[in-house]
Amino acid sequence: MEKTPLHPRVCSHRHSFALNNPLRRLLQSPSRIVGPYIKPGDTVIDIGCGPGFFSLPMAEMVGPQGKVIAVDLQSEMLDQVSKRLSNTTAEFPLLLHQCTEDSLGLDPKVQADFILAYYLVHETPDQRGFFHGVKTHLKTDGRLLVVEPSFHVGKNDFEETVHSAEQAGLTVLDRPKKKGGMSVLLSGGRTTGP
Ligand SMILES: C[S@@+](CC[C@H](N)C(=O)[O-])C[C@H]1O[C@@H](n2cnc3c(N)ncnc32)[C@H](O)[C@@H]1O
Numbered sequence: 001m002e003k004t005p006l007h008p009r010v011c012s013h014r015h016s017f018a019l020n021n022p023l024r025r026l027l028q029s030p031s032r033i034v035g036p037y038i039k040p041g042d043t044v045i046d047i048g049c050g051p052g053f054f055s056l057p058m059a060e061m062v063g064p065q066g067k068v069i070a071v072d073l074q075s076e077m078l079d080q081v082s083k084r085l086s087n088t089t090a091e092f093p094l095l096l097h098q099c100t101e102d103s104l105g106l107d108p109k110v111q112a113d114f115i116l117a118y119y120l121v122h123e124t125p126d127q128r129g130f131f132h133g134v135k136t137h138l139k140t141d142g143r144l145l146v147v148e149p150s151f152h153v154g155k156n157d158f159e160e161t162v163h164s165a166e167q168a169g170l171t172v173l174d175r176p177k178k179k180g181g182m183s184v185l186l187s188g189g190r191t192t193g194p
Contacts, residue, residue, distance in 0.1 A: 006074070007101070010123045011050070013076035020051040020080075028180045030057035034116060037143050037185075041065040042113040045137060047104070048072060048120030052081035058116070059092040069112075071097045071104060101125055104133050112137050115144045119181065121161050122153045131168035140189030144170060147183045158182040 006012055011019075018024075034054060038044060040063040046055045049070035059068040070081050078096045085092055099105050102125060115138055124130040138144055146165065148158050162172060162184050170186040177183070 016051040044068045045112045045115045059094040069095045117146045127164040131165045138188035142188045144186040147181045149181045
């Protein structure tokens with residue numbers, strides 16, 4: 001069957017080397033970027049996981065009692081995560097899930113403690129719809145970290161993104177620094193504090 005061509009705003013799997021290489025690991029350490037929000041036993045969703053730069057380290061952080069669901073539009077990205085999994089002897093609690101552009105398509109019972117949307121939101125066709133979908137899978141005391149690349153996304157566009165998230169019922173808790181781009185930490189409910 002013919003594949004639907006990717007929209008040009010979506011980062012193709014052909015560029016995945018840029019997303020998973022030793023230099024990036026130096027500059028964007030997953031433990032520094034997401035470590036503060038994850039504890040053993042957590043359920044985590046990595047939306048727009050790409051080749052799994054954050055998914056595998058997050059699976060280590062949640063440990064055997066937790067779970068990470070790596071979600072992406074492109075089967076080729078998920079294949080790369082799968083290949084990396086098969087190259088390690090460690091048992092990672094990592095599930096792969098292919099979504100469509102406008103629906104996560106996860107079981108509604110999936111409720112996450114932490115959701116990551118790293119360099120993703122500007123690639124989605126409908127940000128408000130995206131955040132509505134995310135909210136249904138975030139516990140009320142759960143956290144969503146959105147990071148957007150400053151080299152692609154303008155400040156005003158990022159503020160629009162934050163506004164869309166708030167309109168979907170998410171609450172801004174923090175604007176954390178040093179996450180590798182423009183960042184916002186949100187909660188699934190009306191709680192306060194990072
Ligand atoms: C720039 S890459 C970032 C990958 C990863 N988060 C990282 O930081 O390495 C964006 C990823 O989001 C995926 N993507 C784009 N639109 C999406 C959507 N609507 N739902 C899920 N994934 C999407 C792309 O296929 C691509 O793998």
